[in-house]
Amino acid sequence: MADETALFPIGTVSEQTGVNTVTLRAWERRHGLLKPHRTPKGHRLYSQQDVERVKQVLTLLEQGIPVSRIRDVLDSNKSRPMLLQPARDIQTDNPWRHYRALFQRWIRQLDARSLEHAFNEAVSLYSLELASQKLVLPFYRQLWEQQELLPSTAADYAFLHEFLCAKLGSRYLQHNSRANGKRLLIVNTAGHDGQVETLLLANILSHHGYQVSLLGAQTTLDHLPLILERASFDALVLPNSACIPSALSILVEISRLTVFLFGLQNEWTAEAPENLPIYWLPEELGEICAAIDQELAKAGVETCADKAGFPSTIQ
Amino acid sequence: MADETALFPIGTVSEQTGVNTVTLRAWERRHGLLKPHRTPKGHRLYSQQDVERVKQVLTLLEQGIPVSRIRDVLDSNKSRPMLLQPARDIQTDNPWRHYRALFQRWIRQLDARSLEHAFNEAVSLYSLELASQKLVLPFYRQLWEQQELLPSTAADYAFLHEFLCAKLGSRYLQHNSRANGKRLLIVNTAGHDGQVETLLLANILSHHGYQVSLLGAQTTLDHLPLILERASFDALVLPNSACIPSALSILVEISRLTVFLFGLQNEWTAEAPENLPIYWLPEELGEICAAIDQELAKAGVETCADKAGFPSTIQ
DNA sequence: GCATACTCTACAATACTGATACAAACCTTG
DNA sequence: CAAGGTTTGTATCAGTATTGTAGAGTATGC
Numbered sequence: 001m002a003d004e005t006a007l008f009p010i011g012t013v014s015e016q017t018g019v020n021t022v023t024l025r026a027w028e029r030r031h032g033l034l035k036p037h038r039t040p041k042g043h044r045l046y047s048q049q050d051v052e053r054v055k056q057v058l059t060l061l062e063q064g065i066p067v068s069r070i071r072d073v074l075d076s077n078k079s080r081p082m083l084l085q086p087a088r089d090i091q092t093d094n095p096w097r098h099y100r101a102l103f104q105r106w107i108r109q110l111d112a113r114s115l116e117h118a119f120n121e122a123v124s125l126y127s128l129e130l131a132s133q134k135l136v137l138p139f140y141r142q143l144w145e146q147q148e149l150l151p152s153t154a155a156d157y158a159f160l161h162e163f164l165c166a167k168l169g170s171r172y173l174q175h176n177s178r179a180n181g182k183r184l185l186i187v188n189t190a191g192h193d194g195q196v197e198t199l200l201l202a203n204i205l206s207h208h209g210y211q212v213s214l215l216g217a218q219t220t221l222d223h224l225p226l227i228l229e230r231a232s233f234d235a236l237v238l239p240n241s242a243c244i245p246s247a248l249s250i251l252v253e254i255s256r257l258t259v260f261l262f263g264l265q266n267e268w269t270a271e272a273p274e275n276l277p278i279y280w281l282p283e284e285l286g287e288i289c290a291a292i293d294q295e296l297a298k299a300g301v302e303t304c305a306d307k308a309g310f311p312s313t314i315q
Numbered sequence: 316m317a318d319e320t321a322l323f324p325i326g327t328v329s330e331q332t333g334v335n336t337v338t339l340r341a342w343e344r345r346h347g348l349l350k351p352h353r354t355p356k357g358h359r360l361y362s363q364q365d366v367e368r369v370k371q372v373l374t375l376l377e378q379g380i381p382v383s384r385i386r387d388v389l390d391s392n393k394s395r396p397m398l399l400q401p402a403r404d405i406q407t408d409n410p411w412r413h414y415r416a417l418f419q420r421w422i423r424q425l426d427a428r429s430l431e432h433a434f435n436e437a438v439s440l441y442s443l444e445l446a447s448q449k450l451v452l453p454f455y456r457q458l459w460e461q462q463e464l465l466p467s468t469a470a471d472y473a474f475l476h477e478f479l480c481a482k483l484g485s486r487y488l489q490h491n492s493r494a495n496g497k498r499l500l501i502v503n504t505a506g507h508d509g510q511v512e513t514l515l516l517a518n519i520l521s522h523h524g525y526q527v528s529l530l531g532a533q534t535t536l537d538h539l540p541l542i543l544e545r546a547s548f549d550a551l552v553l554p555n556s557a558c559i560p561s562a563l564s565i566l567v568e569i570s571r572l573t574v575f576l577f578g579l580q581n582e583w584t585a586e587a588p589e590n591l592p593i594y595w596l597p598e599e600l601g602e603i604c605a606a607i608d609q610e611l612a613k614a615g616v617e618t619c620a621d622k623a624g625f626p627s628t629i630q
Numbered sequence: 631g632c633a634t635a636c637t638c639t640a641c642a643a644t645a646c647t648g649a650t651a652c653a654a655a656c657c658t659t660g
Numbered sequence: 661c662a663a664g665g666t667t668t669g670t671a672t673c674a675g676t677a678t679t680g681t682a683g684a685g686t687a688t689g690c
Contacts, residue, residue: 006388009678011645012379021646022670028667029648041677043646045384066656067668086565109548110500110528113492147533155542158531162503166488166514169481177428185425188477192507192532199481213425214481216473217507218462227470231424326634337681344637345679356688358635382679387639 007045017054020150024054031071033057049307056121088192095126096134103139107156112163119167128171128207129258129285132200140164140196168199172214175206182234182296183211187224190239191217201237201262201288208289221247228255235296236282239263252278258295322352322360332369339369348372348386410441418454422471427478433484443486443522444600447515455479455511476511483514487529491520497549497611498526502539505554505578506532516552516577516603520578523604536562543570550611552596554578568593573610577603 014021025044027033034053036044053074060070099122106115122131140160147157184205186200198214206212213231224236236255238248240263252259262281279295282290329336341360342348349368352360368389375385414437421430437446455475462472494517503513513529521527530547539551551570553563555578567574573592594610596603 005378006375006378007384008379009381009646012505023668025647026669039383039677041647042675043381045381108545110542111531112488112528113494113526116488116492116678119358152541154533154535154538155530158533159528161533162484162529162531165480165531169477170485170488173427173431173481173485177431179428211428213474214427214477215428215470216477218469218473218476218482220469223466223469225423226467231426264619323636335681338679340636341680354688356636357690 007047008051010036010044010046013051013054014044017058019022019054019058027057027067031068033067033071033074048252052120055117058117064117080241099131099135100139103135103160107143107160110155110159112159115134115163116167127286128200128203129288133285136164137197137200144193164196165199168196168203169283172199172202172212175203176212177207179209179211181209181211183213183232184235184237185213185215185231185233186237187215187219188217188239189220194239194263197263198239200285204285204288205237205292210292221251225254228257233257235260235292237262248278260292260295319466322362323366325351325359326359328361328366328369331366332373334369334373342372342382346383346386348382348389414450415454416445418450418475422458422475425470425474427474430478431482442601443515443518448600451479451514452515459508479511480514483518485509487517487521487527490518491527494521494524494526496524496526498528498547499552499607500528500530500542500546500548501552502530502534503532503554504535509554509578512578513554515600518608519600519603525607532591534539536566537564540569543572548572550575550607552577563593564591567593575607575610 008016010021010024013019014024024034028035034046034050036046036050038044056074057067057070060073061067065073099118102118103115106112106118119131119136126134140157143153143157143160146153184200186202186205188194192200193216202212202214213233215227219227228236235258237260240261248259258277258279260279260281276294279291282291293297323331325336325339328334329339339349343350343359349361352362354360357543371389372382372385375388376382380388414433417433418430421427421433434446434451437450441449455472458468458472458475461468501513501517501520505513509603512531517527517529528548530542534542543551550573552575554612555576563574568591573594575594575596577596592610594606597606
């Protein structure tokens with residue numbers, strides 16, 4: 001269990017990161033890179049976040065950024081979460097090229113550990129939304145296409161898929177355990193191929209504060225009414241695929257839930273029923289939360305006015 | 316028997332937990348980690364909860380958290396909802412009944428957060444191996460069977476599957492990033508159905524220190540030679556399914572890798588080639604690491620020698 | 631009466647602390 | 661390109677903290 005409250009002594013941090021204890025102290029003394037808590041007697045106590053920071057420092061070092069500048073780099077990114085260019089060297093023009101190269105390398109070598117490093121760094125320097133859109137998803141989809149043609153890349157795809165499921169699953173659980181907002185049910189009716197996209201969505205939403213429940217590929221629309229009786233949700237999120245308009249309409253009418261669809265729009269969806277609370281999520285990942293917030297706020301108002309007296313879930 | 320009110324003297328606790336009596340007293344005196352009841356004459360009397368607490372302390376110690384901090388960590392967890400509740404039910408007779416009930420409840424309500432709490436607790440009180448064997452896998456398999464018959468339980472299965480993938484993936488990455496041992500390649504040729512078992516295995520092995528790379532369901536035996544050229548591994552771990560004896564034999568001869576098979580043995584495997592380094596992993600999860608350690612140690616010493624002599628794990 | 635437990639002090643093995651020192655690598659600058 | 665300075669990782673040191681264990685002396689329980 002990764003307790004947020006857990007604090008580690010310097011030796012443990014050294015083991016976990018591979019940085020000499022002496023060096024850790026030197027970084028702190030010379031550059032203030034870390035400011036661990038102290039015991040009353042002065043022993044350093046590092047939090048899990050400190051450990052993460054050390055790992056970030058390491059990856060920046062690998063890119064040839066001098067230690068003395070790293071603090072500025074890290075702190076300036078912290079204050080402006082989204083868009084600041086990280087260190088200069090990396091990103092002469094396109095920051096993602098750098099990460100693409102890293103991804104390529106670690107995936108070819110099936111090195112999950114290094115791949116995780118690269119992933120963490122990209123996400124922490126930018127954001128999950130941006131990193132996904134610019135790096136992860138294009139890469140993943142490209143491998144998927146290749147894998148169908150070239151058997152030699154099947155392993156790359158299988159490896160990345162497994163990695164992304166693990167990593168995104170991990171973050172989803174972490175965020176979700178702290179989430180306190182409305183309850184969303186995400187159902188991946190798209191099967192294996194939709195797994196990564198679904199997990200990504202779950203990540204974004206739980207990070208934003210929604211309490212997300214995730215259902216895997218064995219569920220179909222038919223099951224949903226039964227499920228919705230058992231637990232109360234504020235909205236339903238579905239992939240476009242395997243959504244039969246009529247079935248969906250009926251579902252919405254019965255459940256009186258707001259439904260969000262994600263993925264590419266296809267024919268029928270252009271003519272989606274207008275009088276039902278069915279919405280398309282924007283393709284831009286960064287806009288998804290705002291879109292849901294907005295519709296749910298509206299729905300929240302309507303609900304009270306419209307169907308006053310009814311419990312928010314169906315009966 | 317074994318009511319929750321049972322109280323043990325310090326020696327018994329020491330035996331049950333492996334912690335020296337002197338140490339237990341020191342923990343109490345120096346850090347107030349435990350506050351056992353006392354007889355009128357001052358002898359310590361520990362409850363079952365105290366014993367559990369000691370075990371929690373041990374797992375935190377393993378993570379490198381200093382004894383002096385552990386009290387805070389445990390107490391801050393206590394203030395959070397789930398963690399302390401089990402106290403009574405757990406140990407009446409069968410601790411797993413308690414968790415089965417919790418699992419049932421949280422799965423029915425699709426409540427990932429509570430489910431995670433229950434999972435964490437079971438794993439930290441016992442071990443992943445034990446919790447998997449006694450609780451998680453039986454539960455998972457039961458749902459799998461039900462789900463084929465009763466459509467109403469399809470969601471339960473889909474939910475648990477997704478949860479386990481996320482949770483096990485998360486722990487796997489965490490362990491793996493600290494692992495420093497030999498490199499293992501686990502390939503899940505079994506597809507969706509093998510995902511949880513494979514992740515479980517990856518967890519156990521990476522926790523034990525092996526550097527584990529994980530390949531998902533798109534890989535077949537045919538791909539492996541290509542893959543093995545790109546990255547070096549010390550051994551290969553495969554599910555029994557989809558293993559054609561002849562193909563496997565050839566693969567082993569070419570790659571000169573030790574291969575471990577997991578899952579139920581089927582017909583052909585009884586007659587597995589005896590002169591090749593192909594071994595079955597024991598069904599008992601707790602014994603898997605030892606088995607691999609043993610074979611790899613042997614292989615390491617007499618790499619190219621003839622290992623016809625020892626049929627230990629095969630069979 | 632013998633095994634077990636109690637308290638308290640002591641001790642050895644680590645681990646951590648700040649400070650200083652030094653060599654190698656990386657810069658300026660002339 | 662050479663001289664001189666700076667940066668950075670590591671080594672060392674003396675002093676202190678932490679932590680498991682040992683022992684002495686005494687009390688309890690079956």
